[in-house]
Amino acid sequence: MGRSPSEHASGAVAHGLTIRYRRAATAAVDDVTLRFDNGVNALVGRNGAGKTTLLNAIVTMQRVHAGQLSVLGVNLPATERDRLQLMRQVGFLPQQFGYIPGFTVQEFLEYAAWLKRVPTTARPEFIADALALVDLTAHRRTKLGRLSGGMLRRAGIASAVVHRPRLLALDEPTAGLDPEQRIRFRDTLRGLAADRCVVISSHLIEDVKAIADHVLVMEGGRAVFAGSVPEMLAEEDPKMPGDTPLERAYTALVQRANQTRQASA
Amino acid sequence: MKRPFLIELRHSGFRYWAPIFALAGATIGWLNSFPRIAAWVSIESSMLDVAYFLTPFLAGAGAWEGLRDERRRVEYARRTSAIPAPLSVLPRYLGGIAWVVAAWICIALVLVLRSMLIGLYGVPEPILLLHSLALVLSFTTIGFALAETIQHWSAIPVATVLPLALYGATLAGRAGDVATWINIFRKYVAIDASLPNAMFFGGAALVSVGAAVVFAAASFIRRRAYRSPAILTMIVAGAVIVSGLGVMIGQQGRTSREPAPAELAFITLNDADTGLTIRVREHYAPVADELTDTWSRIADLFSESDLAFDKLEQQLDSDHQGAPQGFARLYLNPQSTEIARFSVEGALVDVMNCTQAGQDGPAGDFGLGGVVVMQAWLTGDTALGVGAWSNDPRVVDALDRLYSLDNASARAWVQAHTANIRSCEWDASDFQP
Numbered sequence: 001m002g003r004s005p006s007e008h009a010s011g012a013v014a015h016g017l018t019i020r021y022r023r024a025a026t027a028a029v030d031d032v033t034l035r036f037d038n039g040v041n042a043l044v045g046r047n048g049a050g051k052t053t054l055l056n057a058i059v060t061m062q063r064v065h066a067g068q069l070s071v072l073g074v075n076l077p078a079t080e081r082d083r084l085q086l087m088r089q090v091g092f093l094p095q096q097f098g099y100i101p102g103f104t105v106q107e108f109l110e111y112a113a114w115l116k117r118v119p120t121t122a123r124p125e126f127i128a129d130a131l132a133l134v135d136l137t138a139h140r141r142t143k144l145g146r147l148s149g150g151m152l153r154r155a156g157i158a159s160a161v162v163h164r165p166r167l168l169a170l171d172e173p174t175a176g177l178d179p180e181q182r183i184r185f186r187d188t189l190r191g192l193a194a195d196r197c198v199v200i201s202s203h204l205i206e207d208v209k210a211i212a213d214h215v216l217v218m219e220g221g222r223a224v225f226a227g228s229v230p231e232m233l234a235e236e237d238p239k240m241p242g243d244t245p246l247e248r249a250y251t252a253l254v255q256r257a258n259q260t261r262q263a264s265a
Numbered sequence: 266m267k268r269p270f271l272i273e274l275r276h277s278g279f280r281y282w283a284p285i286f287a288l289a290g291a292t293i294g295w296l297n298s299f300p301r302i303a304a305w306v307s308i309e310s311s312m313l314d315v316a317y318f319l320t321p322f323l324a325g326a327g328a329w330e331g332l333r334d335e336r337r338r339v340e341y342a343r344r345t346s347a348i349p350a351p352l353s354v355l356p357r358y359l360g361g362i363a364w365v366v367a368a369w370i371c372i373a374l375v376l377v378l379r380s381m382l383i384g385l386y387g388v389p390e391p392i393l394l395l396h397s398l399a400l401v402l403s404f405t406t407i408g409f410a411l412a413e414t415i416q417h418w419s420a421i422p423v424a425t426v427l428p429l430a431l432y433g434a435t436l437a438g439r440a441g442d443v444a445t446w447i448n449i450f451r452k453y454v455a456i457d458a459s460l461p462n463a464m465f466f467g468g469a470a471l472v473s474v475g476a477a478v479v480f481a482a483a484s485f486i487r488r489r490a491y492r493s494p495a496i497l498t499m500i501v502a503g504a505v506i507v508s509g510l511g512v513m514i515g516q517q518g519r520t521s522r523e524p525a526p527a528e529l530a531f532i533t534l535n536d537a538d539t540g541l542t543i544r545v546r547e548h549y550a551p552v553a554d555e556l557t558d559t560w561s562r563i564a565d566l567f568s569e570s571d572l573a574f575d576k577l578e579q580q581l582d583s584d585h586q587g588a589p590q591g592f593a594r595l596y597l598n599p600q601s602t603e604i605a606r607f608s609v610e611g612a613l614v615d616v617m618n619c620t621q622a623g624q625d626g627p628a629g630d631f632g633l634g635g636v637v638v639m640q641a642w643l644t645g646d647t648a649l650g651v652g653a654w655s656n657d658p659r660v661v662d663a664l665d666r667l668y669s670l671d672n673a674s675a676r677a678w679v680q681a682h683t684a685n686i687r688s689c690e691w692d693a694s695d696f697q698p
Contacts, residue, residue: 059345080349080491087347098338102276114269115346115353123268159342 011036011167011197012058016067019053028053030221031067036167039213040193043201044250049218051201052095055169058199059092072167088117091165093156095172095201101145105136105155108144109162116163130158133188150181157188167197174207186211205247217253224257266356273360278330283364286322290315290372295379299599303380304548307599309393311376316400320428323365323401327408328424330361335416351484358409358480365405369398386530386548396465399473404428406476407506413483414499431510471509478502531579536561539568545579549597552604556595559605563643567592569676570683572616580611588615590687609644619689627689631659635691638663663696 012034019029029050043051056062058071060083069076074086099108109127118126131137134154139147147155153176160168173189174182189211192198202208208215208229215232217225225232235249242248274280294311331354334340343353373394377385408424415423482498485491532550534543534557541564543556560577567573574592588594596611597604619627619636627633634657640646641664670678685691 061341061344084347084349087345090345092341092345094341096338097341098334100276100333100337100339103272107272107276111269111272112342114266115342115348117347120268163347 010070010073011038011041012069012071012199014067014069017054017057017064017069018066019050019057019062020065021053027065027221029057032218032221032223034216034223034226036197036199036214036216038193038195038197040189040211041197041199041214041216042208042212043199043216043218044203044205044208045201045218046203046254050221051218052171053221054218055092055171055199055201058167059090059169060087061092088163089166091116091160091163091168093160093170093173095175097156099144099152099156101143103144104141105131105144105147105158106140108155109140109159112159113162116165118163126162126164129164130162133161133191134158135184149176150178153177153181154185157185161192165196167199168192170198170200172202173200174202174204182207205242205244205250209244209246217250219254219257220261222257222261225253269356270359273356274363275360277357277360277364278333279326279361279364282322282326283368286319286326286365287368287371289322290319290368291375293318294372294376298376298379300602301383301604302548302551302599303383303385304599305380305385305387305389308373308376308380309390309397312373312394312397313400315372316397317428317432319401320404321425321432324404324408324411324428325421325425327361327405328412328420329408330357331409331412332416332418332420333357349484351481354409354413354484358406361409362402362405365401366398369401384548384551386546386550396469399469403469403473403476406473406480410476410480410483413480414486465513468509468512471512472506473509475502475504475506475509479506526581529581536564539564540575541577542575543577543579543595545595545597546581548599549579549604555605556608559609559645560595562645563592563609565672566643566675566679567683570680572679572683572686577612583611585611585614590618591616606644606646610640613640613643616686617689618687627691629685629690629692631663631691631693631695632689634660634663634693635685635695636689638667638691638696639686642667659693659696663693666696 013036014032014034017029017032017034018027020027032050032054043054045051053062057064057069057076060071060076060078064076072086072089074082077083078086103111106127109130110123113123113126128137131140134157136151136154136158139151144152144155153173157170157173160170170189174185177185186207189198189200193211193213200207200212212229215225215227215229216223217232225235229246232249232253233245235253236245237248237252240248240251240255242251294308294315297311297314299307334343343350346353404424404427407427408420411420411424411427414420479499479502482495482502485495486499530547531544532547532553534545534553535541536557539561541557541561543560545553545556549556564574572591577592577595580588580594580596583596583598585594585596592612592615594612594615595608596614598607598611601607617636617639619632627636629635638660647664647668667675667678679686682695685695
């Protein structure tokens, strides 16, 4: 693993990754080992399972306390120079992202492109592509404060991909979208993941089944499963609660992990 | 950088604050300007007053704007940006600063236009104008820097309190002591009113530079790897700011220098009827007629007495020491709305023996009443206003009697009572037919 982002490195690789919050009794992310390559990588788990903390660590917003984390070949924590280089290749959208209501969609993307050091001459083309990707070209002059919830999230996604990142991290990207928007968003995500590493966190199993190439199930800060959707389906226990096989597999994995933890405690 | 700056310029919270600051500043500047005359020194002084008034608001607004990303929950964009932290906040800072500069220019333009309508005299001292600009920019920057450092709404009251604390220290009269204590350059600072006050502006420059460094360092404080050097830099820059403030306050707020006599421009006013000449600084031209009319009448009244005069010269300060006991000096107060009347009252201090500290008071059975009547008559007051004197029939009658005299009789009366005027020794009978 090198100091600068490598073109051939995996999206994110972690070994024994541990992250703690101040005054917290337990680690938010506890001894997690993972590997995210190109394609859609889904972080699944209930609220407080550690998904957001892990995403924040991948985008360098969260400090790593123990273990190793490498993003696009850059070991974290990195020097400021390397971190800035890495950030040119990383896109991020938090679950509840804020915005300046007076900014137009175009201005929002121009600003995002500037923050990601997209060359001035390339910006118009990059912004046009991002707008087209989320189907907001016709609304580029609309103020963010006037967009619907779904359109706003699409604008947020456009800001996260405007610099054509090699790793895209999206926290609960389908939250607040109506069914039609979710279906369209899945298509968008599939397109994005064709040539880059996309990491999404979600507690919606349907979304995971529809788009994920790789799934990491988290419970209590720990990774309790890592593998493909078919591999996860193999964990299904018909006796467990859930409406779909994947949901029953998820609840089985979570219950098994909790039983193991209680036994060891 | 240009495009983000333009976006921030368009959306800066200061676009709402700036018109308010401009309006408040122009109003305060207008009210603090010389009411009857116009000179660059008045504009510069007013701009400084405005700057001092606005600093708490600017610092608070700077902190408020500096917290925008936190308020709007968009700090993630900066924290995952690919450009250094100080650079990522620069467009927003510059956007806000541009609005502050625009407000400052509006205030200055209002004061200059007002002065031009009255009749603007003198030459501007650019450093004084720049000083007022530096003040508003410094405290806006301090507000931004505090927001970057604290990253909590409490940055707003902290930023506001900082200049207010300086006001408080000044009002409490302790600012000088505090300044002496915190001013590490105190051994090298001396107040010489005849020299340009380079130290004062040096202090202001230290505050400005320190604020900018604190702002830049504060932007690095989030990065764990840079936290220690950033804090160290901020401490050093904070010390620079404190020293700068110490230098400024240590100069007792003296921002200007006393111009050398050779630098002053005078005009001479002539009255053909009495032959009176009055020499005053050029910016008193707007009140030339008022001065000439007032003093021609007095010159005429005293023309047959041994207090007769045909020449008056403006005294550049209000010190009556060494003045001849007669009409020779003209004391002018640029802040007064009644400059001519003020000048008469000032001149009478030289003429009357009873008006200065250490002298005997008025004498005779109508001593003080006589002095009041003379002041009112010579300044041209026909009424004595509301108060004890306007209810005293002897005073009212005496004033009526003097105003009823024709010119020749008035001159004769003054000639006959010159000694009373000098000594403030009056009997009621002096004002009776």
